[in-house]
Amino acid sequence: MLSKAEKIARANFLQRKMTRYFVVLDVDRDGHIEAEDFDKVAQRLAGVRGLSLHSPQYNALYDQVMFEWQTLSGYCDDDTDQEISLDEWFAHREDIMNGVADETGIVLDENRLKAERGQRLMALMDNDGDGVISEADFIGYFSGFHLPEDLARRTFQRIDTDQQGQLDLNTVSDLYHQFIHSITPEEPGNWLFGPF
Numbered sequence: 710m711l712s713k714a715e716k717i718a719r720a721n722f723l724q725r726k727m728t729r730y731f732v733v734l735d736v737d738r739d740g741h742i743e744a745e746d747f748d749k750v751a752q753r754l755a756g757v758r759g760l761s762l763h764s765p766q767y768n769a770l771y772d773q774v775m776f777e778w779q780t781l782s783g784y785c786d787d788d789t790d791q792e793i794s795l796d797e798w799f800a801h802r803e804d805i806m807n808g809v810a811d812e813t814g815i816v817l818d819e820n821r822l823k824a825e826r827g828q829r830l831m832a833l834m835d836n837d838g839d840g841v842i843s844e845a846d847f848i849g850y851f852s853g854f855h856l857p858e859d860l861a862r863r864t865f866q867r868i869d870t871d872q873q874g875q876l877d878l879n880t881v882s883d884l885y886h887q888f889i890h891s892i893t894p895e896e897p898g899n900w901l902f903g904p905f
């Protein structure tokens with residue numbers, strides 16, 4: 710049995726982490742997550758990858774990023790005003806964190822959910838497409854969210870626990886799973902999007 714103090718500490722940890730995630734996804738920092746935030750991510754990542762506007766690779770990346778917005782908004786935007794407010798975000802946080810549903814509200818078994826999320830995140834991070842995430846990939850990914858390079862470097866050092874300089878699909882899946890679910894500060898995935 711957890712004490713009341715332990716329950717409060719655990720809830721606070723999760724709340725601070727999910728607030729951090731909201732702030733990261735709110736790329737233009739206007740207090741809402743909306744399509745424009747994801748549009749900015751797509752433009753930046755296309756720039757990092759050197760993709761020319763409306764090339765097939767550009768269109769594929771753009772579609773992938775906007776798919777993330779569409780699934781997230783379909784699940785969280787309860788009043789359908791095309792923005793996700795912090796209240797709407799937290800209204801759905803419990804289901805996401807309890808693992809009963811993914812960001813689209815579709816119920817999946819935990820292993821499948823973890824693998825699918827890992828693959829989606831991997832595709833957004835792997836800017837050179839070699840199947841592993843290097844520090845350079847990670848810096849590029851963070852720049853997509855308008856997050857600074859020094860923060861990306863520090864975060865990569867923290868999550869690259871074996872210090873091999875690259876993260877494979879299993880590692881990325883584990884890190885994101887920890888980010889969503891972990892209540893143990895020592896687990897590196899908690900810090901996937903920087904300090905909170």
Ligand SMILES: [Ca+2]
Pocket residue numbers: 735736737738739740741742743746
């Ligand atoms: Ca925004």
Ligand SMILES: [Ca+2]
Pocket residue numbers: 785786787788789790791792793794797
């Ligand atoms: Ca809304």
Ligand SMILES: [Ca+2]
Pocket residue numbers: 835836837838839840841842843846
């Ligand atoms: Ca790579």
